[in-house]
Amino acid sequence: MPMAHRSPDTHHVVPNTSGGWDVKRGGGERASGHYDTKRAAIEAGREISRNQHTELRIHNRDGRIASSDSHGGDPSPPKG
Secondary structure, X not given: OOHHHOOOOEEEEEEOOOOOEEEEXXXXXXXXXXXXXXXXXXXXXXXHHHHHOOEEEEEOOOOOEEEEXXXXXXXXXXXO
């Protein structure tokens, strides 16, 4: 997915072309952080996303979104 289509109210865990994984803000060029493993990038991405109340999109190596976590900004938060 081209960067221009990513919303600034999201963060993405994406593969880095040089190896490892990056956490990037939607629409951003630079990584918020670089990690050796996908697991480490997801953990860091979740913390960043929670702090900034964004959606976290976790991508596979092929660039497709594998899963998504919501950390705020939901139009219809669950009741309970």
